[in-house]
Amino acid sequence: MPDRSSGPRPxxxxxxxxxxxxxxxxxxxxxxxxxxxxxxxxxxREAVAELGYIPNQAARSLVTRRSGAVAVIIAEPExxxxxxxxxxxxxxxxxxxxxxxxxxxxxxxxxxxxxxDRIARYLGGGHVDGALAFxxxxxxxxxxxxxxxxxxxxFGGRPGGPGAGSEHAVPYxxxxxxGGARAAVRHLVGLGxxxxxxxxxPRDQTSALDRLHGYRDVLPDADPGLTAQGDFTARGGERAMxxxxxxxxxxxxxxxxxxxxxxxxxxxxxxxxxxxPHDVALVGFDDMAPVAEATDPPLTTVRxxxxxxxxxxVRLLMxxxxxxxxxxxxxxxxxxxxxxxxxxxx
Numbered sequence: 001m002p003d004r005s006s007g008p009r010p011x012x013x014x015x016x017x018x019x020x021x022x023x024x025x026x027x028x029x030x031x032x033x034x035x036x037x038x039x040x041x042x043x044x045r046e047a048v049a050e051l052g053y054i055p056n057q058a059a060r061s062l063v064t065r066r067s068g069a070v071a072v073i074i075a076e077p078e079x080x081x082x083x084x085x086x087x088x089x090x091x092x093x094x095x096x097x098x099x100x101x102x103x104x105x106x107x108x109x110x111x112x113x114x115x116x117d118r119i120a121r122y123l124g125g126g127h128v129d130g131a132l133a134f135x136x137x138x139x140x141x142x143x144x145x146x147x148x149x150x151x152x153x154x155f156g157g158r159p160g161g162p163g164a165g166s167e168h169a170v171p172y173x174x175x176x177x178x179g180g181a182r183a184a185v186r187h188l189v190g191l192g193x194x195x196x197x198x199x200x201x202p203r204d205q206t207s208a209l210d211r212l213h214g215y216r217d218v219l220p221d222a223d224p225g226l227t228a229q230g231d232f233t234a235r236g237g238e239r240a241m242x243x244x245x246x247x248x249x250x251x252x253x254x255x256x257x258x259x260x261x262x263x264x265x266x267x268x269x270x271x272x273x274x275x276x277p278h279d280v281a282l283v284g285f286d287d288m289a290p291v292a293e294a295t296d297p298p299l300t301t302v303r304x305x306x307x308x309x310x311x312x313x314v315r316l317l318m319x320x321x322x323x324x325x326x327x328x329x330x331x332x333x334x335x336x337x338x339x340x341x342x343x344x345x346x
Contacts, residue, residue, distance in 0.1 A: 010051040018047035069104040070317065071123060071151075073133040075142050077111045084232070084260060085288045086306060087135070090156065093310025094132060101318055103129070116145045123149035130317045132156065138204040152320040154313045158333075160206040171320065172333045173312045175304035177207050177285075180338030181214025184255045184283040184302050187340055189218065193253035193281055197226040199240040199265060201257040208232070211257045211285060225249040230261045237264025245272060252280055253346070259284040259291040259301055266295050266345065281346040297344030304338045312336070 015030075016023045021040055028036050029044040030053070036044070047053070072094055074081055081087045095105050106128055108119055123131055123146065131146050134156025146153050147170065155172035188196050198215040201208025216222070225247050228240035237256055241264065244251055256262035262284030269280055276282050276297060284292060287303035312334055319331040 010053040012053075015044065015047045015051055015053050018051060019043040068102065069106050069128045070098060070314070071106045071108050071119075071128040071131040073108045073110050073119065073131060073142070073146065074135055075110045075133065075137060075140055076135045078109055080233075081109075085290045086258070086286060089288065089306040090134060090310045093307035094314055095310075096307075097311040097314035101314065103314075110140075110142050113141065116142060120145050120149055123151050129321055130154070132313050132317060134313075136160070136205070137202070138206075140204075152317060154317045154320070156309065156313055158206045158210070160209075171316045171331050173309045173316065173336070174207070174334075175309065175336045176338045177210035178214040178217070180285060180302040180304065180340075181211040181255065181257075182217050183338070183340045184285065185215050185218040187300070187342075188253040188255060188281055188283060188346060191253070191277075191281055191346065195226065195249060195251045196222065196253040196255065197228065197244050197249075197251035198222075199228050199230045199237055199244075199254060199256040199261050201230060201232045201261070203229070205232075208257055215255055223249045226251055230257065232258050232260060234260045234264035234267070237261030238268045239264075241265035241268040245269075245274075253282070254280060255283045255285075257285055259286045259288045259299060262299055262301070262345075263291050263295050266299070277344070277346050283340075283346045287341050292341075292343065295345070300343045300346035301341055302338050303341045305336055309336055 012023055012026050016026045019026065021044060025036055025040060026044050029041050030048060072091065074087060098105050108122065109115065110119060128151060130152040132154050133142065133146050136143055136155065136157060136159065138160045143155065143159060153170055155170055157172060158174045159170065159172055185196060196219060198212065200212045203209060226244070226249050228243050230236040230240040237260065240261065241254070254265055256265055262282055266276055266282055269276055274280050282299065284299045284301035286306065287301045292299040292301045316331050316334070
């Protein structure tokens with residue numbers, strides 16, 4: 001192991017001397033260039049390891065025409081991101097996969113239209129190789145801003161709304177929201193529940209719409225009064241649950257479109273003196289352990305691999321980068337499976 005604690009940093013010339021090759025050969029190997037025979041490349045890599053040489057990123061960029069950075073754009077207010085563990089898990093998956101590809105994560109907030117010009121300038125300025133964007137809303141023009149920048153992009157979640165164009169225009173990664181919702185509602189039907197309500201997520205997000213459609217697939221004739229509008233927050237789940245209990249069709253089961261809303265609904269049910277699952281069975285969606293396992297009782301929920309989906313977004317982006325840029329045919333989008341996790345709330 002080389003001692004890097006003192007003395008000058010190893011130079012390209014020092015690596016070349018150690019490996020017995022030219023400086024140009026070392027430059028091609030360490031900066032990702034082609035045209036070096038395998039035995040010579042191996043000697044260069046051994047010399048790099050022995051000397052502890054660190055390639056210069058600026059020089060590498062001249063050869064590879066890559067910055068070594070990827071923009072991760074979250075279309076939510078900052079307070080929402082730090083209060084919802086979904087985002088932490090998604091970003092963790094993205095970050096871990098970027099490390100594998102020797103790329104850095106650059107986090108960008110998009111709290112509203114006022115941020116779009118700034119993001120467009122940054123993406124178009126050559127600072128990043130590509131962009132990953134998620135938590136998109138139908139009325140938001142952010143997808144078109146990202147696409148117009150010219151950088152390769154992958155979306156988290158099925159695109160929707162006029163800003164995204166066709167869902168086939170760019171690759172995306174999403175879970176089987178509709179199928180997962182159907183599994184949740186069928187589980188409640190199988191328990192003998194007859195007044196199954198749904199607390200829906202924001203109707204300008206495709207994940208929430210797909211989960212609402214999954215609920216309706218199983219219960220096409222459900223009383224409209226059994227559907228309440230939520231916002232993917234615990235407080236929104238509380239408000240929606242209060243509305244359901246104060247309505248004409250009081251439920252004996254609830255499918256909430258995410259775990260945070262389910263946790264808020266559970267809190268409200270206990271405040272009203274109702275037992276879960278005896279009086280009202282409850283199922284969430286996402287299986288975020290900090291939420292689903294911390295409630296009392298623990299939540300039955302639909303599991304999606306949030307961190308794994310973040311990793312898949314990076315892999316699709318790297319396919320796009322390696323395939324010739326935004327003009328090339330994008331890799332296929334991915335829909336990942338979901339499954340019901342039974343716990344005590346249903």
